[in-house]
Amino acid sequence: MDIRTRILKAAADVYASTGFRGATTRRIAQEAGCNEITLFRHFGSKACLLHEAVRCAGMEIAPTTLPDPPRSPRAELSDWAHRQHQHLLEKRSIIRTCMGEVEEHPEIFPTADGATDHAALGLTTYLAGLKAHKLTAVDFDEGAAAAMLIGVLFADAMGRDIMPKLFPAKPEQAVTRYVDLFLRAIGAVKQ
Amino acid sequence: MDIRTRILKAAADVYASTGFRGATTRRIAQEAGCNEITLFRHFGSKACLLHEAVRCAGMEIAPTTLPDPPRSPRAELSDWAHRQHQHLLEKRSIIRTCMGEVEEHPEIFPTADGATDHAALGLTTYLAGLKAHKLTAVDFDEGAAAAMLIGVLFADAMGRDIMPKLFPAKPEQAVTRYVDLFLRAIGAVKQ
DNA sequence: ATGCCTTGCAAGCATACACTTGCATACATC
DNA sequence: GATGTATGCAAGTGTATGCTTGCAAGGCAT
Numbered sequence: 001m002d003i004r005t006r007i008l009k010a011a012a013d014v015y016a017s018t019g020f021r022g023a024t025t026r027r028i029a030q031e032a033g034c035n036e037i038t039l040f041r042h043f044g045s046k047a048c049l050l051h052e053a054v055r056c057a058g059m060e061i062a063p064t065t066l067p068d069p070p071r072s073p074r075a076e077l078s079d080w081a082h083r084q085h086q087h088l089l090e091k092r093s094i095i096r097t098c099m100g101e102v103e104e105h106p107e108i109f110p111t112a113d114g115a116t117d118h119a120a121l122g123l124t125t126y127l128a129g130l131k132a133h134k135l136t137a138v139d140f141d142e143g144a145a146a147a148m149l150i151g152v153l154f155a156d157a158m159g160r161d162i163m164p165k166l167f168p169a170k171p172e173q174a175v176t177r178y179v180d181l182f183l184r185a186i187g188a189v190k191q
Numbered sequence: 192m193d194i195r196t197r198i199l200k201a202a203a204d205v206y207a208s209t210g211f212r213g214a215t216t217r218r219i220a221q222e223a224g225c226n227e228i229t230l231f232r233h234f235g236s237k238a239c240l241l242h243e244a245v246r247c248a249g250m251e252i253a254p255t256t257l258p259d260p261p262r263s264p265r266a267e268l269s270d271w272a273h274r275q276h277q278h279l280l281e282k283r284s285i286i287r288t289c290m291g292e293v294e295e296h297p298e299i300f301p302t303a304d305g306a307t308d309h310a311a312l313g314l315t316t317y318l319a320g321l322k323a324h325k326l327t328a329v330d331f332d333e334g335a336a337a338a339m340l341i342g343v344l345f346a347d348a349m350g351r352d353i354m355p356k357l358f359p360a361k362p363e364q365a366v367t368r369y370v371d372l373f374l375r376a377i378g379a380v381k382q
Numbered sequence: 383a384t385g386c387c388t389t390g391c392a393a394g395c396a397t398a399c400a401c402t403t404g405c406a407t408a409c410a411t412c
Numbered sequence: 413g414a415t416g417t418a419t420g421c422a423a424g425t426g427t428a429t430g431c432t433t434g435c436a437a438g439g440c441a442t
Contacts, residue, residue, distance in 0.1 A: 101291060102353050
């Protein structure tokens with residue numbers, strides 16, 4: 001692997017587990033298996049390195065999309081939710097660290113082009129499509145509904161390892177149940 | 192105010208905005224308006240001080256309870272949800288910091304006696320009561336439902352200031368909509 | 383072979399940190 | 413008045429950190 005890539009990965013890992021202050025240049029260099037100076041030669045400063053490392057770590061996402069003409073809400077939403085949850089679960093460490101430091105280092109937080117915003121937009125559009133195609137029996141606010149589904153997926157992925165009482169079920173089972181509840185909440189027509 | 196209390200409050204504030212490493216004894220002392228040594232004389236070490244400060248900051252909670260024989264699900268759940276959300280919103284800073292550092296400092300994270308666990312238990316019990324009293328039209332998993340409502344309240348409170356696209360509505364309006372969706376999800380009987 | 387480019391090594395610098403020591407000052411209780 | 417207790421001030425210790433400097437070793441193209 002390229003040394004630059006190795007450094008970026010090491011920086012993201014160390015940052016995820018120790019935060020900005022804890023991610024010392026010495027430790028990142030050790031984790032990357034290179035000399036400390038090489039970091040500075042490549043990225044100039046610790047701040048620039050971490051900034052880019054977090055940006056790249058967030059960019060690895062393969063954004064799951066929902067079909068444009070919705071056909072089978074249950075199947076499509078279930079598939080989408082499981083993928084989103086899986087992704088959040090894998091990245092939970094760096095996401096939690098980023099969120100914990102967003103007030104001190106807002107510039108390091110991937111905001112506008114973040115995956116979550118993208119996911120929210122996609123889901124909202126999909127839900128609007130559901131209504132347009134008469135696949136729901138009741139009226140509801142797409143924005144609130146999207147926030148609700150994404151919210152519970154997010155909270156579950158962030159909290160299940162540290163608050164096991166709140167999320168006792170296994171990940172896949174839990175997500176399936178969330179989707180079930182969600183479908184009923186938006187009055188999805190059974191197929 | 193007692194100096195000990197002042198120090199604890201200052202420690203919690205500084206910790207909430209800068210994390211464990213960022214919460215230097217100098218800055219805490221400055222924030223508390225006392226000498227740095229006083230911290231050590233009272234609490235022995237920075238770790239002990241922060242541990243107790245976070246514990247106390249989390250303990251300030253006035254845990255909102257749900258009525259035992261449920262009567263009006265919409266009114267009761269709405270009231271409860273708004274209170275929970277308000278509380279999470281007020282404490283979002285320290286909660287985010289705690290979550291971001293839970294892997295590095297698990298001992299500082301208020302777990303078992305935490306408010307969230309308590310809230311989850313109370314809500315689960317309430318939902319079971321709803322089913323027992325035939326106030327719901329469909330069957331559902333109380334645990335998953337509780338996680339869903341708490342999850343979205345949590346995600347909203349943690350994320351609305353840093354991901355405004357995901358949570359565009361005003362807090363109270365958003366919570367009301369979550370509760371509406373939730374009531375439909377659990378098939379709550381209209382009253 | 384020469385020169386360039388990347389990387390490594392050793393050492394160091396200025397700063398900040400947690401924490402300690404010694405001493406002085408106030409205040410309250412006896 | 414004497415004594416103990418809580419707090420403050422000044423100074424310092426050892427360590428860690430971000431970052432720099434100087435120099436050498438290796439690969440690679442000309």
